[in-house]
Amino acid sequence: MEHSMFELPEVETVRRDLERDIVGKKIKSAEAMSMKVLRRYRTRNSFVSRLVGNKITAVQRRGLHITIEFENESNLVVDLGSSGSLRRTANKEAIDPETEVVITFTQHGQLRLLDAQGTSEIFVVDDDSILDELPELEELGLDPVSEPVTWTVFGRSLLQRRVRLKTLLTDPTFVVGIGDIYADEILFHAGLRHNRMSDSLTSQEIRRLHRALVGTLHDAIKHRGTSIPEREFIDPVGNPGEYGSHLMVWGRHGELSARSRLPIQRVKFRGTWTYFCQTQV
The missing domain is CATH 1.10.8.50 (Helicase, Ruva Protein; domain 3)
Structure with a gap:
Protein backbone atom coordinates (compact mmCIF):
# COMPACT_ATOMS: atom_id res chain seq x y z
CA MET A 1 0.00 0.00 0.00
CA GLU A 2 2.31 2.71 -1.24
CA HIS A 3 1.34 6.32 -0.61
CA SER A 4 -2.32 5.69 0.18
CA MET A 5 -4.38 8.85 0.53
CA PHE A 6 -5.34 10.18 3.92
CA GLU A 7 -8.89 9.12 4.73
CA LEU A 8 -11.83 10.92 6.31
CA PRO A 9 -10.74 10.61 9.99
CA GLU A 10 -7.35 12.23 9.30
CA VAL A 11 -8.79 15.10 7.26
CA GLU A 12 -11.63 15.68 9.75
CA THR A 13 -9.10 15.76 12.64
CA VAL A 14 -7.21 18.56 10.85
CA ARG A 15 -10.44 20.42 10.05
CA ARG A 16 -11.66 20.36 13.67
CA ASP A 17 -8.30 21.54 15.02
CA LEU A 18 -8.12 24.41 12.53
CA GLU A 19 -11.74 25.38 13.09
CA ARG A 20 -11.05 25.82 16.80
CA ASP A 21 -7.80 27.64 16.20
CA ILE A 22 -7.80 29.90 13.12
CA VAL A 23 -11.38 31.13 12.59
CA GLY A 24 -11.38 34.92 13.03
CA LYS A 25 -7.69 35.27 12.20
CA LYS A 26 -6.49 37.63 9.47
CA ILE A 27 -3.68 36.82 7.04
CA LYS A 28 -0.79 39.30 7.21
CA SER A 29 1.53 37.66 4.67
CA ALA A 30 2.11 34.42 2.77
CA GLU A 31 5.04 32.71 1.10
CA ALA A 32 5.32 29.73 -1.24
CA MET A 33 8.70 27.97 -1.30
CA SER A 34 8.25 26.31 -4.71
CA MET A 35 5.59 25.40 -7.27
CA LYS A 36 5.41 21.78 -6.03
CA VAL A 37 1.90 22.07 -4.50
CA LEU A 38 0.69 24.98 -6.68
CA ARG A 39 -0.29 22.93 -9.73
CA ARG A 40 -3.09 25.33 -10.74
CA TYR A 41 -0.73 28.34 -10.93
CA ARG A 42 2.02 29.60 -13.23
CA THR A 43 3.72 31.76 -10.60
CA ARG A 44 3.98 31.70 -6.82
CA ASN A 45 2.86 35.32 -6.59
CA SER A 46 -0.44 34.64 -8.37
CA PHE A 47 -1.28 32.28 -5.46
CA VAL A 48 0.15 34.34 -2.58
CA SER A 49 -1.49 37.60 -3.69
CA ARG A 50 -4.96 36.06 -3.21
CA LEU A 51 -4.30 35.35 0.48
CA VAL A 52 -2.96 38.58 1.99
CA GLY A 53 -5.49 40.62 3.98
CA ASN A 54 -8.15 37.91 4.13
CA LYS A 55 -10.04 37.13 7.33
CA ILE A 56 -11.02 33.48 8.03
CA THR A 57 -14.70 32.87 8.76
CA ALA A 58 -14.97 29.05 8.73
CA VAL A 59 -13.11 25.79 8.13
CA GLN A 60 -15.14 23.15 6.30
CA ARG A 61 -14.50 19.73 4.77
CA ARG A 62 -15.94 18.64 1.44
CA GLY A 63 -15.11 15.00 0.91
CA LEU A 64 -11.35 14.96 1.53
CA HIS A 65 -10.79 18.65 0.70
CA ILE A 66 -10.37 21.19 3.51
CA THR A 67 -11.88 24.56 2.61
CA ILE A 68 -10.78 27.57 4.67
CA GLU A 69 -13.44 30.19 3.99
CA PHE A 70 -12.67 33.90 3.80
CA GLU A 71 -14.83 36.94 4.47
CA ASN A 72 -14.52 38.05 0.81
CA GLU A 73 -16.36 34.92 -0.45
CA SER A 74 -13.25 33.08 -1.56
CA ASN A 75 -11.76 29.87 -0.13
CA LEU A 76 -8.33 28.40 0.46
CA VAL A 77 -8.70 24.77 -0.63
CA VAL A 78 -6.24 22.15 0.66
CA ASP A 79 -6.02 18.54 -0.55
CA LEU A 80 -3.52 16.77 1.74
CA GLY A 81 -3.04 13.88 -0.72
CA SER A 82 -0.97 11.15 0.93
CA SER A 83 1.87 13.26 2.33
CA GLY A 84 0.67 16.81 3.11
CA SER A 85 0.57 18.14 6.67
CA LEU A 86 -0.92 21.44 7.90
CA ARG A 87 0.88 22.72 11.02
CA ARG A 88 0.28 25.58 13.42
CA THR A 89 3.60 27.13 14.44
CA ALA A 90 5.07 30.19 16.11
CA ASN A 91 6.53 32.76 13.70
CA LYS A 92 10.03 32.19 15.07
CA GLU A 93 9.95 28.40 14.76
CA ALA A 94 12.61 27.11 12.35
CA ILE A 95 11.31 26.35 8.86
CA ASP A 96 11.25 22.59 8.25
CA PRO A 97 12.90 21.72 4.90
CA GLU A 98 9.64 19.98 3.87
CA THR A 99 7.71 23.29 4.13
CA GLU A 100 5.97 24.39 0.92
CA VAL A 101 3.68 27.24 2.08
CA VAL A 102 3.84 29.61 5.07
CA ILE A 103 0.81 31.74 5.99
CA THR A 104 1.45 34.33 8.71
CA PHE A 105 -1.46 35.75 10.71
CA THR A 106 -1.63 39.29 12.09
CA GLN A 107 -1.60 37.65 15.53
CA HIS A 108 -0.82 34.22 16.95
CA GLY A 109 1.65 32.61 14.60
CA GLN A 110 1.53 30.80 11.31
CA LEU A 111 -0.10 27.99 9.35
CA ARG A 112 2.36 25.94 7.30
CA LEU A 113 1.86 23.25 4.67
CA LEU A 114 4.60 20.61 4.79
CA ASP A 115 4.95 18.03 2.05
CA ALA A 116 8.14 16.13 1.19
CA GLN A 117 6.59 14.12 -1.65
CA GLY A 118 4.42 16.80 -3.22
CA THR A 119 1.15 14.84 -3.30
CA SER A 120 -0.85 17.67 -1.70
CA GLU A 121 -2.34 20.69 -3.45
CA ILE A 122 -3.37 24.18 -2.32
CA PHE A 123 -5.24 26.92 -4.19
CA VAL A 124 -7.66 29.82 -3.76
CA VAL A 125 -11.07 29.76 -5.44
CA ASP A 126 -14.17 31.99 -5.28
CA ASP A 127 -17.35 30.56 -3.75
CA ASP A 128 -19.20 30.57 -7.06
CA SER A 129 -16.53 28.70 -9.02
CA ILE A 130 -15.54 25.96 -6.52
CA LEU A 131 -17.54 23.32 -8.41
CA ASP A 132 -15.88 24.36 -11.68
CA GLU A 133 -12.47 23.79 -10.09
CA LEU A 134 -13.54 20.62 -8.23
CA PRO A 135 -16.32 19.01 -10.29
CA GLU A 136 -15.93 15.76 -8.33
CA LEU A 137 -17.56 17.46 -5.32
CA GLU A 138 -20.93 17.23 -7.10
CA GLU A 139 -20.59 13.44 -7.27
CA LEU A 140 -19.81 12.87 -3.58
CA GLY A 141 -21.86 10.23 -1.79
CA LEU A 142 -22.87 9.92 1.87
CA ASP A 143 -20.78 11.73 4.49
CA PRO A 144 -21.77 9.97 7.74
CA VAL A 145 -19.63 12.30 9.88
CA SER A 146 -20.87 15.69 8.67
CA GLU A 147 -24.40 14.53 7.83
CA PRO A 148 -25.60 11.55 9.90
CA VAL A 149 -27.58 9.08 7.81
CA THR A 150 -30.07 6.43 8.99
Whole structure:
Protein backbone atom coordinates (compact mmCIF):
# COMPACT_ATOMS: atom_id res chain seq x y z
CA MET A 1 0.00 0.00 0.00
CA GLU A 2 2.31 2.71 -1.24
CA HIS A 3 1.34 6.32 -0.61
CA SER A 4 -2.32 5.69 0.18
CA MET A 5 -4.38 8.85 0.53
CA PHE A 6 -5.34 10.18 3.92
CA GLU A 7 -8.89 9.12 4.73
CA LEU A 8 -11.83 10.92 6.31
CA PRO A 9 -10.74 10.61 9.99
CA GLU A 10 -7.35 12.23 9.30
CA VAL A 11 -8.79 15.10 7.26
CA GLU A 12 -11.63 15.68 9.75
CA THR A 13 -9.10 15.76 12.64
CA VAL A 14 -7.21 18.56 10.85
CA ARG A 15 -10.44 20.42 10.05
CA ARG A 16 -11.66 20.36 13.67
CA ASP A 17 -8.30 21.54 15.02
CA LEU A 18 -8.12 24.41 12.53
CA GLU A 19 -11.74 25.38 13.09
CA ARG A 20 -11.05 25.82 16.80
CA ASP A 21 -7.80 27.64 16.20
CA ILE A 22 -7.80 29.90 13.12
CA VAL A 23 -11.38 31.13 12.59
CA GLY A 24 -11.38 34.92 13.03
CA LYS A 25 -7.69 35.27 12.20
CA LYS A 26 -6.49 37.63 9.47
CA ILE A 27 -3.68 36.82 7.04
CA LYS A 28 -0.79 39.30 7.21
CA SER A 29 1.53 37.66 4.67
CA ALA A 30 2.11 34.42 2.77
CA GLU A 31 5.04 32.71 1.10
CA ALA A 32 5.32 29.73 -1.24
CA MET A 33 8.70 27.97 -1.30
CA SER A 34 8.25 26.31 -4.71
CA MET A 35 5.59 25.40 -7.27
CA LYS A 36 5.41 21.78 -6.03
CA VAL A 37 1.90 22.07 -4.50
CA LEU A 38 0.69 24.98 -6.68
CA ARG A 39 -0.29 22.93 -9.73
CA ARG A 40 -3.09 25.33 -10.74
CA TYR A 41 -0.73 28.34 -10.93
CA ARG A 42 2.02 29.60 -13.23
CA THR A 43 3.72 31.76 -10.60
CA ARG A 44 3.98 31.70 -6.82
CA ASN A 45 2.86 35.32 -6.59
CA SER A 46 -0.44 34.64 -8.37
CA PHE A 47 -1.28 32.28 -5.46
CA VAL A 48 0.15 34.34 -2.58
CA SER A 49 -1.49 37.60 -3.69
CA ARG A 50 -4.96 36.06 -3.21
CA LEU A 51 -4.30 35.35 0.48
CA VAL A 52 -2.96 38.58 1.99
CA GLY A 53 -5.49 40.62 3.98
CA ASN A 54 -8.15 37.91 4.13
CA LYS A 55 -10.04 37.13 7.33
CA ILE A 56 -11.02 33.48 8.03
CA THR A 57 -14.70 32.87 8.76
CA ALA A 58 -14.97 29.05 8.73
CA VAL A 59 -13.11 25.79 8.13
CA GLN A 60 -15.14 23.15 6.30
CA ARG A 61 -14.50 19.73 4.77
CA ARG A 62 -15.94 18.64 1.44
CA GLY A 63 -15.11 15.00 0.91
CA LEU A 64 -11.35 14.96 1.53
CA HIS A 65 -10.79 18.65 0.70
CA ILE A 66 -10.37 21.19 3.51
CA THR A 67 -11.88 24.56 2.61
CA ILE A 68 -10.78 27.57 4.67
CA GLU A 69 -13.44 30.19 3.99
CA PHE A 70 -12.67 33.90 3.80
CA GLU A 71 -14.83 36.94 4.47
CA ASN A 72 -14.52 38.05 0.81
CA GLU A 73 -16.36 34.92 -0.45
CA SER A 74 -13.25 33.08 -1.56
CA ASN A 75 -11.76 29.87 -0.13
CA LEU A 76 -8.33 28.40 0.46
CA VAL A 77 -8.70 24.77 -0.63
CA VAL A 78 -6.24 22.15 0.66
CA ASP A 79 -6.02 18.54 -0.55
CA LEU A 80 -3.52 16.77 1.74
CA GLY A 81 -3.04 13.88 -0.72
CA SER A 82 -0.97 11.15 0.93
CA SER A 83 1.87 13.26 2.33
CA GLY A 84 0.67 16.81 3.11
CA SER A 85 0.57 18.14 6.67
CA LEU A 86 -0.92 21.44 7.90
CA ARG A 87 0.88 22.72 11.02
CA ARG A 88 0.28 25.58 13.42
CA THR A 89 3.60 27.13 14.44
CA ALA A 90 5.07 30.19 16.11
CA ASN A 91 6.53 32.76 13.70
CA LYS A 92 10.03 32.19 15.07
CA GLU A 93 9.95 28.40 14.76
CA ALA A 94 12.61 27.11 12.35
CA ILE A 95 11.31 26.35 8.86
CA ASP A 96 11.25 22.59 8.25
CA PRO A 97 12.90 21.72 4.90
CA GLU A 98 9.64 19.98 3.87
CA THR A 99 7.71 23.29 4.13
CA GLU A 100 5.97 24.39 0.92
CA VAL A 101 3.68 27.24 2.08
CA VAL A 102 3.84 29.61 5.07
CA ILE A 103 0.81 31.74 5.99
CA THR A 104 1.45 34.33 8.71
CA PHE A 105 -1.46 35.75 10.71
CA THR A 106 -1.63 39.29 12.09
CA GLN A 107 -1.60 37.65 15.53
CA HIS A 108 -0.82 34.22 16.95
CA GLY A 109 1.65 32.61 14.60
CA GLN A 110 1.53 30.80 11.31
CA LEU A 111 -0.10 27.99 9.35
CA ARG A 112 2.36 25.94 7.30
CA LEU A 113 1.86 23.25 4.67
CA LEU A 114 4.60 20.61 4.79
CA ASP A 115 4.95 18.03 2.05
CA ALA A 116 8.14 16.13 1.19
CA GLN A 117 6.59 14.12 -1.65
CA GLY A 118 4.42 16.80 -3.22
CA THR A 119 1.15 14.84 -3.30
CA SER A 120 -0.85 17.67 -1.70
CA GLU A 121 -2.34 20.69 -3.45
CA ILE A 122 -3.37 24.18 -2.32
CA PHE A 123 -5.24 26.92 -4.19
CA VAL A 124 -7.66 29.82 -3.76
CA VAL A 125 -11.07 29.76 -5.44
CA ASP A 126 -14.17 31.99 -5.28
CA ASP A 127 -17.35 30.56 -3.75
CA ASP A 128 -19.20 30.57 -7.06
CA SER A 129 -16.53 28.70 -9.02
CA ILE A 130 -15.54 25.96 -6.52
CA LEU A 131 -17.54 23.32 -8.41
CA ASP A 132 -15.88 24.36 -11.68
CA GLU A 133 -12.47 23.79 -10.09
CA LEU A 134 -13.54 20.62 -8.23
CA PRO A 135 -16.32 19.01 -10.29
CA GLU A 136 -15.93 15.76 -8.33
CA LEU A 137 -17.56 17.46 -5.32
CA GLU A 138 -20.93 17.23 -7.10
CA GLU A 139 -20.59 13.44 -7.27
CA LEU A 140 -19.81 12.87 -3.58
CA GLY A 141 -21.86 10.23 -1.79
CA LEU A 142 -22.87 9.92 1.87
CA ASP A 143 -20.78 11.73 4.49
CA PRO A 144 -21.77 9.97 7.74
CA VAL A 145 -19.63 12.30 9.88
CA SER A 146 -20.87 15.69 8.67
CA GLU A 147 -24.40 14.53 7.83
CA PRO A 148 -25.60 11.55 9.90
CA VAL A 149 -27.58 9.08 7.81
CA THR A 150 -30.07 6.43 8.99
CA TRP A 151 -29.43 2.77 8.28
CA THR A 152 -32.52 2.67 6.04
CA VAL A 153 -31.27 5.47 3.78
CA PHE A 154 -27.82 3.83 3.77
CA GLY A 155 -29.39 0.45 2.92
CA ARG A 156 -31.50 1.86 0.10
CA SER A 157 -28.42 3.39 -1.48
CA LEU A 158 -26.43 0.17 -0.99
CA LEU A 159 -29.04 -2.14 -2.50
CA GLN A 160 -29.25 -0.03 -5.66
CA ARG A 161 -25.75 -1.20 -6.54
CA ARG A 162 -24.38 -4.61 -7.38
CA VAL A 163 -20.71 -4.43 -6.49
CA ARG A 164 -18.31 -6.05 -4.01
CA LEU A 165 -18.47 -4.50 -0.55
CA LYS A 166 -14.90 -3.21 -0.37
CA THR A 167 -15.22 -1.68 -3.84
CA LEU A 168 -18.42 0.01 -2.71
CA LEU A 169 -16.99 1.37 0.58
CA THR A 170 -13.99 2.89 -1.21
CA ASP A 171 -16.13 4.55 -3.91
CA PRO A 172 -16.48 8.27 -3.02
CA THR A 173 -19.75 8.49 -4.97
CA PHE A 174 -21.23 6.03 -2.43
CA VAL A 175 -19.55 7.18 0.80
CA VAL A 176 -16.77 9.74 1.12
CA GLY A 177 -13.28 9.40 2.51
CA ILE A 178 -12.80 5.65 2.98
CA GLY A 179 -9.70 3.90 1.69
CA ASP A 180 -8.09 0.51 2.28
CA ILE A 181 -7.45 0.91 6.01
CA TYR A 182 -10.91 1.91 7.20
CA ALA A 183 -12.72 -0.28 4.66
CA ASP A 184 -11.01 -3.37 6.13
CA GLU A 185 -11.75 -2.24 9.69
CA ILE A 186 -15.41 -1.46 8.95
CA LEU A 187 -15.92 -4.84 7.29
CA PHE A 188 -14.28 -6.62 10.24
CA HIS A 189 -16.57 -4.88 12.74
CA ALA A 190 -19.57 -5.68 10.53
CA GLY A 191 -18.50 -9.33 10.21
CA LEU A 192 -18.71 -9.14 6.40
CA ARG A 193 -16.24 -10.33 3.75
CA HIS A 194 -14.72 -7.78 1.36
CA ASN A 195 -15.88 -9.66 -1.75
CA ARG A 196 -19.54 -10.06 -0.77
CA MET A 197 -21.91 -8.52 -3.32
CA SER A 198 -23.68 -5.45 -1.95
CA ASP A 199 -27.13 -6.54 -3.11
CA SER A 200 -26.85 -9.88 -1.24
CA LEU A 201 -27.01 -8.35 2.26
CA THR A 202 -29.91 -9.06 4.60
CA SER A 203 -31.48 -6.17 6.52
CA GLN A 204 -29.63 -7.34 9.64
CA GLU A 205 -26.31 -7.28 7.76
CA ILE A 206 -27.08 -3.80 6.40
CA ARG A 207 -27.69 -2.59 9.97
CA ARG A 208 -24.38 -4.12 11.09
CA LEU A 209 -22.49 -2.53 8.21
CA HIS A 210 -24.07 0.87 8.89
CA ARG A 211 -23.24 0.64 12.60
CA ALA A 212 -19.65 -0.43 11.82
CA LEU A 213 -19.20 2.38 9.28
CA VAL A 214 -20.39 5.13 11.63
CA GLY A 215 -18.70 3.66 14.71
CA THR A 216 -15.32 3.08 13.07
CA LEU A 217 -15.15 6.59 11.59
CA HIS A 218 -16.13 8.26 14.88
CA ASP A 219 -13.69 6.09 16.86
CA ALA A 220 -10.86 6.89 14.47
CA ILE A 221 -11.60 10.63 14.76
CA LYS A 222 -11.72 10.33 18.56
CA HIS A 223 -8.20 8.83 18.41
CA ARG A 224 -7.12 11.53 15.94
CA GLY A 225 -6.60 9.42 12.84
CA THR A 226 -4.18 6.67 11.84
CA SER A 227 -0.46 7.16 11.39
CA ILE A 228 1.41 4.20 9.91
CA PRO A 229 4.99 3.94 8.58
CA GLU A 230 3.70 3.77 4.99
CA ARG A 231 1.71 6.96 5.45
CA GLU A 232 2.52 9.05 8.50
CA PHE A 233 -0.24 11.35 9.72
CA ILE A 234 0.78 14.32 11.86
CA ASP A 235 -1.88 16.68 13.27
CA PRO A 236 -1.62 20.51 13.27
CA VAL A 237 0.24 20.62 16.58
CA GLY A 238 2.77 18.00 15.46
CA ASN A 239 1.41 14.81 17.05
CA PRO A 240 0.85 11.54 15.15
CA GLY A 241 -2.62 9.99 14.96
CA GLU A 242 -3.20 7.29 17.60
CA TYR A 243 -5.77 5.01 15.97
CA GLY A 244 -3.09 2.68 14.56
CA SER A 245 -2.93 0.78 17.86
CA HIS A 246 -6.72 0.21 17.65
CA LEU A 247 -6.66 -1.40 14.18
CA MET A 248 -8.13 -4.91 14.44
CA VAL A 249 -7.10 -6.41 11.09
CA TRP A 250 -5.39 -3.94 8.76
CA GLY A 251 -1.66 -4.65 8.56
CA ARG A 252 -1.95 -7.48 11.12
CA HIS A 253 -1.79 -10.61 8.93
CA GLY A 254 -0.51 -13.62 10.85
CA GLU A 255 -1.51 -12.16 14.23
CA LEU A 256 -4.40 -13.83 16.04
CA SER A 257 -7.79 -12.23 15.47
CA ALA A 258 -9.39 -10.83 18.64
CA ARG A 259 -12.65 -12.40 17.51
CA SER A 260 -11.69 -15.94 16.44
CA ARG A 261 -8.16 -16.45 17.86
CA LEU A 262 -7.23 -17.65 14.35
CA PRO A 263 -4.54 -15.90 12.27
CA ILE A 264 -5.69 -12.80 10.36
CA GLN A 265 -5.63 -13.43 6.62
CA ARG A 266 -4.69 -11.18 3.73
CA VAL A 267 -5.38 -11.42 0.01
CA LYS A 268 -4.72 -9.13 -2.94
CA PHE A 269 -7.92 -7.34 -3.95
CA ARG A 270 -7.86 -4.78 -6.78
CA GLY A 271 -4.09 -4.51 -6.52
CA THR A 272 -3.71 -3.88 -2.78
CA TRP A 273 -3.73 -6.09 0.30
CA THR A 274 -7.05 -6.67 2.03
CA TYR A 275 -7.00 -7.95 5.63
CA PHE A 276 -9.77 -10.01 7.22
CA CYS A 277 -10.71 -12.54 9.87
CA GLN A 278 -12.13 -16.01 9.13
CA THR A 279 -15.35 -15.06 10.94
CA GLN A 280 -16.28 -12.52 8.24
CA VAL A 281 -18.81 -13.99 5.81
